[in-house]
Amino acid sequence: MPESRRVALLARPGEACERLRVALREAGAELVFEADPSQLADAGVLAAAAPQAVLVALDPVVEDALDRLDAVLGDPAIEVIYDEAELAARREGWDAARWVRHLAAKLYGHGNVLPPAADTAPAEGEAEAWAPPAPTPAGAELAPAAPAFAGLALTDDINALDFDEAAAAPVVTEVPAASGRFARDLAELEQRIAALELEEGPPPPPVAHGPDTVRGAVLVFGGIGGPDAIRQLLSAVPADFPRPLLVSQRLDGGRYDRLVQQMARASALPVQLAEVGAVVQRGQVYVVPPELGVEATGEGLRFVAGGDLLAGLPPSDSAIVMLSGADPAQVEPALRHASRGALILGQTPEGCYDPAAPAELIARGGQAATPSDLVGLLRQRWPA
Known part of the structure; x- marks a missing residue:
């Protein structure tokens, strides 16, 4: 202890x-x-x-x-x-x-954040560490796979999802050898794939002067547990960071002016509330209410009413950071940005109060780190 x-x-x-x-x-x-x-x-x-x-x-x-x-x-x-x-x-x-x-x-400083669900907690003490089953011998009949959501405690409250790290699916390190009809089908499929002539698609269109040439930003999503994570992140961002940071933090009370005051105490960069019509400036932190988005203009990114904050970012020069409590619905759009060059980062689930979105993002290829260490990854993308 x-x-x-x-x-x-x-x-x-x-x-x-x-x-x-x-x-x-x-x-x-x-x-x-x-x-x-x-x-x-x-x-x-x-x-x-x-x-x-x-x-x-x-x-x-x-x-x-x-x-x-x-x-x-x-x-x-x-x-x-x-x-x-x-x-x-x-x-x-x-x-x-x-x-x-x-x-x-x-x-x-430990990662033991979530209590065991009431229906699954052991009689006394903490849950025992989960151990993966022994590998299935070659040629043996495979048992039905464990449910994909074995680590979730079902609840009506999306913010109360209990991600039990001990119930995470094991990493497959060895695949049993195929045999019989399955092996023949697999070999035939491999031959057919090898015989395919891959058509080379048309080259990407040249980058024109316009929205695609506008400098991007770092978009930070948060929710329950997010304000504390955002403070940690902002406290590690240096004063010469060359991109703006847009903070999209879900708040029950909607007092985004108070959030600006809180973040200003932690940040070496100026922090302000985003307003319709304002042009996004480098080296600034903007707390963005949910009714605002951004669009690319000849002057750069500009805040607009009713726009989509994520869709308005130029992917090739932007980063998307998902912290505790971020909306899981934003994971798929973020991954589409990643396919066009955006840097995708997530807070390590062990330190999250609500890890749903960061965990999904990381599982699908995003890099993970603590909020303060995420800044190092951002600096690799944009050295001062």
Whole structure:
């Protein structure tokens, strides 16, 4: 068992504060300081408690008070974890247990994020590690394959999908030798394929001056668990990064202006709210509400009302990053961009609060890394 981490809780009195206090205790943390940020005159008292991590329950009043605490919250040696007070106040049951795991993973740096589903949990302790079955001997009759979704706990809530890493499908390392009629059919098929004359398709059209020549951007998708991952990513992006970053973060309350304030504290790049008609500038971070998209113009990318954010990106000079809580419906369009040159990246599922989209993206060829390490892959694509 790792040594307890010293944690400070910043939250206004109420249900959210009480539930986060309980979550910290269940996660094994030592609560060394608790206060309403709006009542703290400066960061001195908080710093005197010497916390190793700070958990902040965000609401509009707390948001306005955090500037006075930048001396502590901006300290790179202190882990700062943000949670929406409104969400914390109504988190119950399985979702509350999942949050405790997520919190413990943040505090202690492990990937054990998701609790076992209620119907599949063992009688006591954690689930045992899954071991793949022995390879099927050559010529033996194959048993029916395990269901493709054996690692999911069925639920009506898409945000509560339980991806059990222990139930992941094994990697096939050896294929049994084919025999009998199957072997003959396979050999015949191989001969027919070898005899085919592959027609060379027409060459791609020359790149014309227009949308395809417009410089692209890094599009970051997030949802539940995403704000924290986005903070980690932005904190690692250098001030000379040569492309804009477009942040598409699903929020229940829709307070994207507050998200701008939160991200500005973590980012070396300027952060602003996207507006209709504004031209996207390099070296900027834009928080993009869901009703906006982009289109390529002679001046570059421009924000438009009702457009498609992903479809408007020039694929050959763009990157798509899927973090915790991203919409799985965006995976297929992202892969189409990848076929035209886009860089496709996903957050490692072990650190995700909701890994559905990143896991699917990675399974289909996207590169995976922690949010801060994803920046290194972006820098390889666009050296400063």
